[in-house]
Amino acid sequence: MKYINDELWKKQISQKDWYLRLDPEFKRLENIQKDLSKEDEEELKEEIYSSIERDLGNGSIQPNKKYHDWDDERKTIDTIVIHHTSNDKSLTLSRLNAKHMFRLYRPFFTNPNEDNKAIKGEAISSGHFTNGVQIFYGYHWLVRLDGTPERLLTDNYVGWHAGNWDINTRSVAICIDGNFETSSPDIKVLKSISQLIKDNYKNVPIENILGHNEVNKNTVCPGNGFIGGWKLTLINLIKKNISSSSPFTYKQTSNS
Numbered sequence: 001m002k003y004i005n006d007e008l009w010k011k012q013i014s015q016k017d018w019y020l021r022l023d024p025e026f027k028r029l030e031n032i033q034k035d036l037s038k039e040d041e042e043e044l045k046e047e048i049y050s051s052i053e054r055d056l057g058n059g060s061i062q063p064n065k066k067y068h069d070w071d072d073e074r075k076t077i078d079t080i081v082i083h084h085t086s087n088d089k090s091l092t093l094s095r096l097n098a099k100h101m102f103r104l105y106r107p108f109f110t111n112p113n114e115d116n117k118a119i120k121g122e123a124i125s126s127g128h129f130t131n132g133v134q135i136f137y138g139y140h141w142l143v144r145l146d147g148t149p150e151r152l153l154t155d156n157y158v159g160w161h162a163g164n165w166d167i168n169t170r171s172v173a174i175c176i177d178g179n180f181e182t183s184s185p186d187i188k189v190l191k192s193i194s195q196l197i198k199d200n201y202k203n204v205p206i207e208n209i210l211g212h213n214e215v216n217k218n219t220v221c222p223g224n225g226f227i228g229g230w231k232l233t234l235i236n237l238i239k240k241n242i243s244s245s246s247p248f249t250y251k252q253t254s255n256s
């Protein structure tokens with residue numbers, strides 16, 4: 001490893017409170033990161049996420065047996081939040097899982113709010129499982145660039161995605177697998193999202209289909225071209241898709 005102190009990492013990672021033991025190391029890496037070029041910064045992140053991925057996969061990072069979950073705060077879904085991964089390359093699910101464990105759950109367990117202060121020092125848990133394995137995804141769906149949607153979290157799970165707990169409790173997160181900071185997703189991706197919404201979330205009002213940057217001003221996600229740009233394309237596709245699916249839609253015919 002070029003940036004990570006390997007010896008320290010290996011010594012601490014199998015402790016249930018590894019994230020507290022390694023917190024000074026994470027702070028050191030954060031400081032280094034500030035002065036790195038974009039390319040080196042990516043390399044540093046790659047080191048961290050690949051190490052977390054490896055140690056989740058091989059069981060070095062302990063699962064939490066008396067897991068906590070926050071899903072009893074789940075409300076009726078009335079909002080859809082659109083994201084992008086902001087990754088130039090496509091992400092494997094296990095890498096995304098590791099990234100979200102590190103970026104979403106680790107900071108919360110390191111500095112929990114007053115209501116959750118008892119979790120500090122315990123093994124990190126999400127309370128979310130697929131086939132008995134704990135998962136840390138923040139999104140409910142990941143849409144690949146060929147338009148294929150992949151289910152990450154079931155809808156009864158609160159996804160930790162918006163940076164806004166109230167929104168999290170009543171929303172689903174749909175993420176596009178790419179970086180659209182300065183570009184727009186292909187029409188087949190938008191068509192796939194509109195189909196996904198038609199099939200699963202027909203009751204969510206159109207005006208509650210929002211970009212991450214519309215519910216959290218601190219992010220450009222899902223990209224600078226969303227508001228006033230490809231959001232309109234997406235909304236039009238959804239409107240067209242949903243109205244064409246209704247058996248009660250009045251269709252003008254040439255005879256009438």
Ligand SMILES: [Zn+2]
Binds near residue numbers: 082083084212219222
């Ligand atoms: Zn986002």
